[in-house]
Amino acid sequence: MSALExxxxxxLAAALPLMLAALGEMVVEKTGLLNLGxxxxxxxxxxxxxxxxxHSGSHSLGFLAAALVSTxxxxxxxxxxxxxxxxxxxxxxxxxxxGLGLSALFGKTYESLTISGLQEIGFPALSQIPVxxxxxxTQDIVVWLTLIGTVALWYVLNKTKLGLIIAAVGExxxxxxxxxxxVGLIRTVAVAFGGAMCGLAGAYASTVYTPLWxxxxxxxxxxxxxxxxxxGTWRTGRVxxxxxxxxxxxLGELTAQAVGVAIPSQVLASLPYVVTILMLVAxxxxxxxxx
Amino acid sequence: MKLRMIRxxxxxxxxMFGAPVLAxxxxxxxxxxxxxxxxxxxxxxxxxxxLKPFLSWYSxxxxxxKMAPLLLIAQGLAIGFRANVFNxxxxxxxIIGAICASAFPVYYPEGNFPAMLPAMILAGGxxxxxxxxxxxxxxxxxxxxxxxxxxxxxxIAVQILNYLLLGPWKDPRGFNFPxxxxxxxxxxxxxxxxxxxxxxxxxxxxIGSLFAYLMMERHFRGYQLRTAxxxxxxxxxxxxxxxxxxxxxxxxxxxxxxxxxxxxxxxPLGQLQRSVxxxxxxxxxxxxxxxxxxPLGIIASSFLISVLYIGGDSATVSAGxxxxxxxxxxxxxxxxYLLTFTLIRFRLQIERGVPA
Numbered sequence: 001m002s003a004l005e006x007x008x009x010x011x012l013a014a015a016l017p018l019m020l021a022a023l024g025e026m027v028v029e030k031t032g033l034l035n036l037g038x039x040x041x042x043x044x045x046x047x048x049x050x051x052x053x054x055h056s057g058s059h060s061l062g063f064l065a066a067a068l069v070s071t072x073x074x075x076x077x078x079x080x081x082x083x084x085x086x087x088x089x090x091x092x093x094x095x096x097x098x099g100l101g102l103s104a105l106f107g108k109t110y111e112s113l114t115i116s117g118l119q120e121i122g123f124p125a126l127s128q129i130p131v132x133x134x135x136x137x138t139q140d141i142v143v144w145l146t147l148i149g150t151v152a153l154w155y156v157l158n159k160t161k162l163g164l165i166i167a168a169v170g171e172x173x174x175x176x177x178x179x180x181x182x183v184g185l186i187r188t189v190a191v192a193f194g195g196a197m198c199g200l201a202g203a204y205a206s207t208v209y210t211p212l213w214x215x216x217x218x219x220x221x222x223x224x225x226x227x228x229x230x231x232g233t234w235r236t237g238r239v240x241x242x243x244x245x246x247x248x249x250x251l252g253e254l255t256a257q258a259v260g261v262a263i264p265s266q267v268l269a270s271l272p273y274v275v276t277i278l279m280l281v282a283x284x285x286x287x288x289x290x291x
Numbered sequence: 292m293k294l295r296m297i298r299x300x301x302x303x304x305x306x307m308f309g310a311p312v313l314a315x316x317x318x319x320x321x322x323x324x325x326x327x328x329x330x331x332x333x334x335x336x337x338x339x340x341x342l343k344p345f346l347s348w349y350s351x352x353x354x355x356x357k358m359a360p361l362l363l364i365a366q367g368l369a370i371g372f373r374a375n376v377f378n379x380x381x382x383x384x385x386i387i388g389a390i391c392a393s394a395f396p397v398y399y400p401e402g403n404f405p406a407m408l409p410a411m412i413l414a415g416g417x418x419x420x421x422x423x424x425x426x427x428x429x430x431x432x433x434x435x436x437x438x439x440x441x442x443x444x445x446x447i448a449v450q451i452l453n454y455l456l457l458g459p460w461k462d463p464r465g466f467n468f469p470x471x472x473x474x475x476x477x478x479x480x481x482x483x484x485x486x487x488x489x490x491x492x493x494x495x496x497x498i499g500s501l502f503a504y505l506m507m508e509r510h511f512r513g514y515q516l517r518t519a520x521x522x523x524x525x526x527x528x529x530x531x532x533x534x535x536x537x538x539x540x541x542x543x544x545x546x547x548x549x550x551x552x553x554x555x556x557x558x559p560l561g562q563l564q565r566s567v568x569x570x571x572x573x574x575x576x577x578x579x580x581x582x583x584x585x586p587l588g589i590i591a592s593s594f595l596i597s598v599l600y601i602g603g604d605s606a607t608v609s610a611g612x613x614x615x616x617x618x619x620x621x622x623x624x625x626x627x628y629l630l631t632f633t634l635i636r637f638r639l640q641i642e643r644g645v646p647a
Contacts, residue, residue, distance in 0.1 A: 034438070036379070040622075076626060085296070085637075086629035089377045089438060090580045093573065094629065098622030104615030105329065215615065223446055230439060264458070266450040273443040280435035 007251055008135035012143050013209055015247030017042065017201040020146060021225035022232065022239050023153060024197025029229055030157070031190040032170040035077050036092030039222025040099020041195050045070040045202025047107035050213040053115050059207055063142075066203035067196040073099050074195020078188045096222070104215045117211045118142065142204055154236040166190065201225070227276035233283055246272045296637040306635040311581055311592065313634075314627035321627075322620055332610055339606035340620070344598050350605065352487035354597045356559060359489070360385070360551040362496040362593035364575035366503040367547025369584040371540030373507065374516040375523065378541055380426065380441025381548040382572025383448035384419035388549025389556045390452060391418030393471055393563040395478065397460050402475030411478060412495075412553050419549015420542050422448070427541040431534040437541065445572065456565055471563035480557045492554035496593075499547055504586035516540065548572060577625045583632075596621065 021038050028035050045066035053062035073095055080091040118140040122128075127137040157163040168176045169186050177183045205221065206213050224246055231246075232239030249271055319337060326333040344350045364381050371378045378384075392415035395404055404410065425444060429435040456469040465472070480490040507513035519526040519536040527533060551571065556563050578596050582589030603617035 036438075036442075080626060080629050084630055084633045086632065087372075087580075089379060090576070090625060091629055093379070093576055094622050094625035096622075097573070097577070097618055098626065101615045101618030101620075101622055105325075105613050105619055108613050108615070220446065223442065226439070227443060264454055266454040266457075269453075270447045270450040273446045277429070277435070277440055277443050280439055281429055281433045284433040284435055 005131070005135050007248060008132060009138070010251050011244055011247050012136070012139055013247075014251050015243040016143055016146060017205045017209065017221055018225050018228055018246055019150070019240055019243035020201035020204065021198045021222060022228035022243060023150065023236065024194035024201075025225060026229045026232070026234055026236070026239055027153075027157075027166070027190050028194040030166050030170045030234060031187045032173055033081060033187055033191065034088055034092065035074065035095070035191060035194055036089060036226065037073070037077055037095035037099060037222075038198055038225050039218055039220070040096035040101075040103070041070040041073050041198035042099075042202035042205070042222045042225075043103035043218045044073055044099040044106075045199030046206035046217060047103035047110075047202075047213055048199075049203030050115065050206040050211075051106065051110055053207045053211075054110060054113060057115075059118060062207050063200055063203045066199040068199070070099075070199025070202065071192050071195040074191050074198070075188070077195075078191040082184050082187055082191075107213045107215065110213045111215065113213070115207060115211045118208045140208055142208055150236060150240055157236060198222070198225075224272050227272055230276050230283075231272075231279050233279070295640045296633075297640050298637055299635070307583060310631040310635055311583065311588070311628060313631045314581070314624060315595070317627045317631070318620060318623045321623055322616070325619070326612070326616070331612055331616075336606050336610040336612045336616070339609045339612070340599060340602035340616075342602075343605045343609070344601040349487060350601055352484065352489050353601045354594065355483075355489040355493055356487075357597035357600050358593050359492040359496045359558075360555055360571045361575050361578050361596055362590060363492070363499045363551045363554075364544075364548045364571060365578035365582065365589045365593055366496070366499045366586060367544040368575055369579040369582070369586070369589055370503060370507060370516060371544050372579060373520045373584050374536050374540045375520040376537050376540035377438045378423060378426065378441050378544040379438055379576060380423070380443075380445040380572070381544060381575055382568055382570070383441065383445030384422050384545045384548035385552035385555075385568050385572045386445075386448040386452050387422040388415035388419035388552030389563060389567045390448075390455065390552075391415050391549070392553030393460070393474075393556050396474040397471050397563070400472050400475060402477045407475075407477045408480065408557065411557050412550055415553020416546045416550045419547070419552065420545040422549070423541040423545025424538070427538045430541075431537050437537070441541075452563075452565060452567070456563065460563065462562075469565050474557065474561050478557055479561055480554060488559055490554070490558045492551070492558050495550055495554060499550075500586050500590055503589075507586060512539070548575075574621065577621050580625055581628050 021042055025035065025038055048069045049062035049066035052065045053059055077091050077095045080086040081088045120138050120140050121144065122133070123137040127133045129137065157166065165181055165186065169181060169183050173183050202218065206217060228239055228242045228246060231242040249268055323333045323337060326336050344354055364385065368378055368381055392411035394414065395407055395411050396402070422444060423441065426437045426440040429440050430437045456471065460471050462468070462470055462472045480492055483489045483491060483493060507516065515526065515531045516536055516539070518529065519531060519533065552567065555567055560567065574596060578593045579589060581595070582592035599617055599620055603612065603614065606612035606616070607614055
């Protein structure tokens with residue numbers, strides 16, 4: 001496989017954990033909250049999914065369990081921030097540290113074990129096209145489902161009343177409360193959704209993308225996903241595009257080394273963060289109020 | 292009937308001391324159950340975690356060694372947190388501080404530089420301050436969230452460190468390990484006691500604590516910072532410059548983290564390594580909160596978290612406790628503290644009938 005084909009085939013898969021986690025966090029931030037615990041929620045999802053798939057052999061079960069456990073963790077955040085009214089930076093970090101620790105604790109005896117990944121499915125007809133057919137158009141089922149889910153999410157956020165309510169809660173919680181919307185409930189559901197998405201992201205990372213569990217395997221992808229939400233300026237399409245861009249960058253490190261491009265890999269690795277800072281500066285006028 | 296949370300006018304002193312103690316008890320209880328469920332001898336684990344560090348002079352000294360960076364960083368961060376400036380990038384400022392300090396021994400490996408140690412500590416503090424100032428500038432000039440900017444800067448700092456240690460600063464005689472040369476004798480901080488590792492960086496941390504106490508509790512500047520955090524509008528009305536509060540918070544946080552980073556390479560490590568920080572910058576956030584963001588409370592909480600680190604090390608040997616358990620313990624402690632802290636700020640009131 002040439003470097004280009006490798007990139008074409010691998011980009012979506014590399015982007016998927018970032019995309020799932022970032023889309024979840026995007027919804028959380030749209031309701032006016034900021035959950036910094038992505039890394040931990042992804043890690044616990046990855047560990048739980050691996051353990052489930054290892055024992056049951058069923059990826060569906062693994063993804064489901066991961067989503068549930070990460071949601072439970074996210075609900076701790078929701079409880080602390082919404083009910084107890086604790087500082088959300090501290091609460092997010094607490095949940096993140098807790099998730100990272102628990103994932104290592106539960107996953108410890110599963111390190112160096114292996115499971116099988118998922119079979120790739122060609123998109124009907126389109127997978128026959130030369131070059132992009134066997135690469136871009138041949139992906140595992142999770143990629144296809146995620147792409148469908150993304151369109152659904154875009155629809156809900158932009159074309160339905162629910163999307164408008166979410167935006168209202170985020171932009172002016174007091175006004176939304178005055179109209180009679182259950183602000184706390186909507187935020188709780190959003191945080192739970194964000195948690196579930198992080199769980200799925202972790203599950204994909206540990207049971208499909210690289211079917212193994214290792215402590216620290218999320219390796220900063222939670223932070224990149226957090227950056228992605230800003231990069232995508234809280235818009236579904238841009239977040240998806242950003243995920244693919246950052247996904248290519250993560251592969252680009254490998255390809256750059258293989259091809260022998262004279263850029264230090266550290267420069268490529270820090271690009272997402274540099275770009276995110278630049279985005280934060282650029283969008284300052286439309287800055288969402290993170291309180 | 293409806294439950295309502297009413298903000299207290301003043302926190303009761305009992306509650307202020309009670310909240311962290313209650314959080315610690317809840318954390319111990321929950322981890323006992325968790326460890327037992329995972330088949331780890333829970334009593335033995337807790338004994339190793341919380342008591343064993345006190346049973347020998349050596350391990351007690353290790354607590355003090357661990358405490359120095361945590362205490363110094365947390366004091367710096369707490370100043371900002373009280374002013375509602377959320378510098379969560381102490382990790383990056385620590386790393387940049389360590390890098391700036393290391394420049395001297397890396398370029399003068401024979402130690403032939405006048406005033407080596409003061410230069411290193413100064414460079415570390417200034418480096419950390421400069422790095423944190425990026426976030427201050429972007430926040431005050433463009434309104435970019437300092438939460439995200441400091442976080443991103445931390446991740447970039449890790450890459451800068453990797454670049455230096457895999458490239459120009461790699462020890463040529465280091466068997467290709469990603470680490471710098473061993474520092475000369477005059478680039479290492481003097482020890483406080485014989486035969487154990489705590490060094491004068493503990494004094495830096497205590498001086499920093501005193502400074503934080505005097506500024507935050509006794510000086511007008513601290514009053515301004517606290518007002519900016521508690522009542523931003525009142526602060527604005529009183530004419531306290533909001534940008535100045537942001538610059539000051541981030542600069543002080545950066546200096547503290549930078550000096551801590553410099554002290555780490557000039558202290559127990561004796562060289563620049565990839566694992567220079569081992570998460571101090573993030574742990575210090577937990578320390579700051581569990582200490583109630585108060586200078587005296589942070590002295591106590593940094594001691595407690597250090598006990599957990601050293602106890603965690605011994606528990607991995609004696610009770611088969613995974614290293615990650617310390618993280619779980621820290622995460623729970625912060626979560627429970629945030630919960631019990633509510634008891635300080637609010638009281639619950641049962642309301643009957645329809646609220647007006």
